[in-house]
Amino acid sequence: MNQQGRPTKPGDAIAIAPKTFTGNRALRIEEALIFEIGRLEVTGVDLDEPAAFAPRLGDLERKDPIGLPGLAEPEAVRHYVRLSRMNYGIDTGVFPLGSCTMKHNPRLNEKMARLPGFGDIHPLQPQSTVPGATALIAELSRWLCELTGMPAVALSPKAGAHGELCGMMAIKAALAARGEARSVVLVPESAHGTNPATAALLGYRVEAVPARPDGSVDPEEVRKHLSSDVAAIMLTNPNTCGLFESDVVAIAEAVHAVGAYFYADGANFNAIVGKVRPGDLGVDAMHINLHKTFSTPHGGGGPGAGPVVLSAALAPFAPLPHVTVNAQGVRLVEHAGEAGDAKPFGRMCAFHGQMGMFVRAMSYMLAHGADGMRQASEDAVLNANYVRAGLRDLMSLPFGDRPCMHEVLFDDHWLEGTGVSTLDFAKAMIDEGYHPMTMYFPLVVHGAMLIEPTESESKASLDLFIAALRDLAMAAKRGDTARFSGAPYYAPRRRLDETRAARSPVLRWMRPAAQKEAAE
Amino acid sequence: MRYLPLTPDDRTEMLARIGVRDIDDLFADVPADKRLKALPDLPLVKGEMEVERALSRMAARNVAAGSVPFFVGCGAYKHHVPASVDHLIQRSEFLTSYTPYQPEIAQGTLHYLFEFQTQVALLTGMEVANASMYDGSTATAEAVLMAHRVTRRKKAVLAGNLHPHYRETVETISAMSDHEVVARPPAPAGEQDILTAIDNETSCVVVQTPDVYGHLHDLRPIAAKAHAVGALLVAVVTEIVSLGAVTSPGEMGADIVVAEGQSIGNALSFGGPYVGLFASRTKYVRQMPGRLVGETVDVEGQRGFVLTLSTREQHIRREKATSNICTNSGLCTLAFTIHMSLLGEAGLRRLARVNHANAVALSDALGQVPRVRVLNDTFFNEFTIRVPGDAAAVIEKLAVKGVLGGVPASRLDPDRPELRDLIIVAATEVNTEDDRAAYVRALKEVLA
Numbered sequence: 019m020n021q022q023g024r025p026t027k028p029g030d031a032i033a034i035a036p037k038t039f040t041g042n043r044a045l046r047i048e049e050a051l052i053f054e055i056g057r058l059e060v061t062g063v064d065l066d067e068p069a070a071f072a073p074r075l076g077d078l079e080r081k082d083p084i085g086l087p088g089l090a091e092p093e094a095v096r097h098y099v100r101l102s103r104m105n106y107g108i109d110t111g112v113f114p115l116g117s118c119t120m121k122h123n124p125r126l127n128e129k130m131a132r133l134p135g136f137g138d139i140h141p142l143q144p145q146s147t148v149p150g151a152t153a154l155i156a157e158l159s160r161w162l163c164e165l166t167g168m169p170a171v172a173l174s175p176k177a178g179a180h181g182e183l184c185g186m187m188a189i190k191a192a193l194a195a196r197g198e199a200r201s202v203v204l205v206p207e208s209a210h211g212t213n214p215a216t217a218a219l220l221g222y223r224v225e226a227v228p229a230r231p232d233g234s235v236d237p238e239e240v241r242k243h244l245s246s247d248v249a250a251i252m253l254t255n256p257n258t259c260g261l262f263e264s265d266v267v268a269i270a271e272a273v274h275a276v277g278a279y280f281y282a283d284g285a286n287f288n289a290i291v292g293k294v295r296p297g298d299l300g301v302d303a304m305h306i307n308l309h310k311t312f313s314t315p316h317g318g319g320g321p322g323a324g325p326v327v328l329s330a331a332l333a334p335f336a337p338l339p340h341v342t343v344n345a346q347g348v349r350l351v352e353h354a355g356e357a358g359d360a361k362p363f364g365r366m367c368a369f370h371g372q373m374g375m376f377v378r379a380m381s382y383m384l385a386h387g388a389d390g391m392r393q394a395s396e397d398a399v400l401n402a403n404y405v406r407a408g409l410r411d412l413m414s415l416p417f418g419d420r421p422c423m424h425e426v427l428f429d430d431h432w433l434e435g436t437g438v439s440t441l442d443f444a445k446a447m448i449d450e451g452y453h454p455m456t457m458y459f460p461l462v463v464h465g466a467m468l469i470e471p472t473e474s475e476s477k478a479s480l481d482l483f484i485a486a487l488r489d490l491a492m493a494a495k496r497g498d499t500a501r502f503s504g505a506p507y508y509a510p511r512r513r514l515d516e517t518r519a520a521r522s523p524v525l526r527w528m529r530p531a532a533q534k535e536a537a538e
Numbered sequence: 539m540r541y542l543p544l545t546p547d548d549r550t551e552m553l554a555r556i557g558v559r560d561i562d563d564l565f566a567d568v569p570a571d572k573r574l575k576a577l578p579d580l581p582l583v584k585g586e587m588e589v590e591r592a593l594s595r596m597a598a599r600n601v602a603a604g605s606v607p608f609f610v611g612c613g614a615y616k617h618h619v620p621a622s623v624d625h626l627i628q629r630s631e632f633l634t635s636y637t638p639y640q641p642e643i644a645q646g647t648l649h650y651l652f653e654f655q656t657q658v659a660l661l662t663g664m665e666v667a668n669a670s671m672y673d674g675s676t677a678t679a680e681a682v683l684m685a686h687r688v689t690r691r692k693k694a695v696l697a698g699n700l701h702p703h704y705r706e707t708v709e710t711i712s713a714m715s716d717h718e719v720v721a722r723p724p725a726p727a728g729e730q731d732i733l734t735a736i737d738n739e740t741s742c743v744v745v746q747t748p749d750v751y752g753h754l755h756d757l758r759p760i761a762a763k764a765h766a767v768g769a770l771l772v773a774v775v776t777e778i779v780s781l782g783a784v785t786s787p788g789e790m791g792a793d794i795v796v797a798e799g800q801s802i803g804n805a806l807s808f809g810g811p812y813v814g815l816f817a818s819r820t821k822y823v824r825q826m827p828g829r830l831v832g833e834t835v836d837v838e839g840q841r842g843f844v845l846t847l848s849t850r851e852q853h854i855r856r857e858k859a860t861s862n863i864c865t866n867s868g869l870c871t872l873a874f875t876i877h878m879s880l881l882g883e884a885g886l887r888r889l890a891r892v893n894h895a896n897a898v899a900l901s902d903a904l905g906q907v908p909r910v911r912v913l914n915d916t917f918f919n920e921f922t923i924r925v926p927g928d929a930a931a932v933i934e935k936l937a938v939k940g941v942l943g944g945v946p947a948s949r950l951d952p953d954r955p956e957l958r959d960l961i962i963v964a965a966t967e968v969n970t971e972d973d974r975a976a977y978v979r980a981l982k983e984v985l986a
Contacts, residue, residue: 051649053656076754107632134602317872319647387582387584512836
């Protein structure tokens with residue numbers, strides 16, 4: 019369309035936006051469920067009907083319709099593209115979600131994982147046909163061991179919490195091999211919820227260790243809880259307050275002195291890669307979230323990957339399968355009978371782990387190299403401290419104005435009397451075009467706001483972020499509560515009724531008639 | 539370094555603003571004697587081309603499934619995935635988003651998860667499904683733990699033809715959490731004896747159908763026996779496409795259905811990442827592990843979706859949670875949902891018929907090879923053949939001839955000599971008449 023001669027002038031526009039017929043707002047388009055737009059007879063996949071044949075399904079052939087709607091390809095593409103536009107991602111803007119490490123996901127990683135030689139190989143095809151896959155696993159193992167200073171790694175765990183489970187199982191197996199059945203696991207109060215959940219899953223009684231006023235764990239406090247009944251301590255380092263546990267070596271020594279093991283939650287390993295190695299600090303097991311430190315995509319909640327590095331004491335108990343490297347080459351050990359002197363405690367899952375994530379992590383590591391990874395950690399720490407410096411006069415730091423690691427923790431002390439809560443503040447950030455920080459975690463701080471900018475943000479991006487948060491903070495302090503209590507105003511949805519969702523759960527679509535029946 | 543936007547000048551300026559002289563001042567809490575003095579002993583930064591070259595060289599050493607006649611299954615299947623699926627899951631807003639804890643700006647994820655939950659419930663014949671687990675094997679282990687919570691019992695009975703990796707996954711967590719497992723011996727001919735193992739201490743019976751050898755099982759008698767003693771029936775499906783042709787476990791009385799969803803939307807990728815499906819009866823929903831998405835409205839009354847019933851989960855309940863799981867299979871779940879939306883009822887049923895037809899044609903063809911016997915009376919797209927001698931050696935020789943002919947049963951269960959001459963063979967829509975002919979020809983040569 020030729021617009022020449024018909025330029026729009028702001029003065030022509032009416033100030034108040036009218037409602038639209040569709041409910042859409044230009045680029046923001048409402049979308050129904052596939053069950054409301056698809057049809058049973060439509061398909062977006064063309065396949066030839068097979069020639070007549072005699073089925074071998076016995077008497078188990080499915081007779082009734084399943085009820086699955088189909089979409090033609092253009093409909094499906096439009097549906098999911100529209101849905102994607104209701105999401106915020108790292109590629110959209112600053113995603114300062116503390117403890118989650120929302121760093122840039124290099125697209126080279128995606129390309130490499132899709133090479134047919136990685137993406138299109140079967141876990142049970144003969145090992146002789148996948149030497150490149152076992153070589154990649156061996157190479158990834160070498161890098162992870164070198165970066166952590168640990169002698170062995172179990173690669174199969176599928177996510178961080180699965181890695182925790184694996185590490186704690188190795189500890190339980192090592193204790194059993196010593197003829198011991200200990201019953202207590204120590205977990206600092208600042209730990210991720212997965213730590214106590216993992217310990218409890220394995221039958222351990224969880225004892226909480228309180229934090230010192232400066233947010234760190236006190237070795238004296240740990241010693242008070244230690245006994246010959248303690249199996250392990252699960253310690254996150256750097257911890258969830260964004261601080262490096264300065265007494266970690268003393269804690270490790272105390273734990274080892276009673277014959278217990280040191281499990282490190284490696285969720286925050288990204289702060290220290292190339293700076294210090296967990297193996298040099300007395301760690302016995304640590305999971306590594308490849309989707310945090312090594313940039314594999316979070317993908318809206320997964321898939322993750324949680325390899326676990328193990329000390330010499332725990333290495334013999336690593337689960338199956340694992341790779342061994344010797345003069346004969348690289349071999350995937352899948353069964354206890356092939357494991358030699360090792361005493362694998364069992365199997366975490368079918369097949370060999372998250373190969374697709376291994377390739378992506380390898381691609382990230384090769385790209386950065388040792389120097390690039392150290393720089394990434396330094397930049398992550400620098401960026402977090404820059405945010406701290408930019409906000410410390412307006413927001414409250416629970417542990418005083420001291421350097422943090424890759425994330426900075428504020429509490430809600432500074433919001434007292436404003437009528438604005440941490441939640442309100444976070445929701446107002448959405449209107450400013452930012453993903454909120456982690457809030458109300460860690461639990462040791464009141465109204466916690468945990469900000470992790472990552473190394474992916476430029477200085478200009480951080481300057482704008484800091485300016486926006488300062489503006490919000492000042493608005494809160496001067497009593498502009500409307501900006502907070504109703505936020506977000508500009509997101510695809512306003513605040514949602516979570517109480518209603520939990521009280522009368524609607525967990526799937528039902529035909530309107532069936533819905534009515536179910537209600538009656 | 540191309541992924542790091544800060545310049546040296548930026549860094550200097552930022553350190554000054556923070557009020558420290560050197561970056562290492564920010565690492566002051568790290569014990570000085572433990573700090574690395576030198577870089578780790580690893581290569582240095584590489585450009586995109588170099589990384590691509592190094593990884594492509596590794597990848598090229600592997601035989602890709604799509605490059606040969608390919609008949610390998612046993613819990614992971616080579617299917618055709620429409621090009622649009624992989625394109626859509628790489629949309630930035632899906633790829634680079636987080637767990638949808640901020641629902642106002644995560645409706646895309648929550649909306650498709652609600653669709654996914656509905657698709658899984660329909661397929662399995664169950665009332666509710668969660669937003670996915672890591673994979674089929676871990677979903678099975680979680681199902682067993684859930685059954686223990688529901689029944690307040692501690693003993694699981696596993697059918698002999700449960701995938702051995704699944705069995706080992708269940709056995710491992712059970713041994714570690716003080717639960718009992720009774721695993722029945724494998725029955726490659728299909729006649730599993732399981733009813734006699736069910737007693738009133740049994741919390742659940744775990745049965746796979748189609749089983750690892752490909753046989754289909756009518757779950758109704760097992761459900762009846764289980765329910766009579768107060769136990770739950772956990773049905774396991776490792777080839778989800780089968781539910782396009784076979785009666786759903788829900789219809790046959792299963793209380794929990796777990797499945798591997800890789801076949802729909804997801805690449806083989808040497809075993810992961812995959813997507814675990816988890817469905818059950820509504821009355822057990824508060825004992826379910828994993829995330830659940832529910833429908834609600836926002837303050838303007840607009841329909842929206844949120845994570846719900848999270849009081850089951852570790853971030854709220856800590857050591858009292860139903861599971862320690864903290865993730866789902868996000869993007870793999872999305873791939874499943876999109877592929878299933880493209881297929882729809884008509885497409886899925888046809889896909890299942892083509893798979894079954896190709897498997898029937900393959901079993902007929904392999905059954906004609908001298909000294910080869912097909913063990914199955916019933917199957918969907920996978921069956922077991924008995925060959926003379928060591929099946930693993932046969933598979934290796936076939937591979938040398940450029941045919942990936944299946945999984946020797948000994949690969950999964952090496953300690954059972956009675957399984958040494960068995961090959962588990964899968965056929966899907968990707969196999970052509972030529973592929974089958976190549977397999978028959980190669981097998982004849984190998985066995986000659």
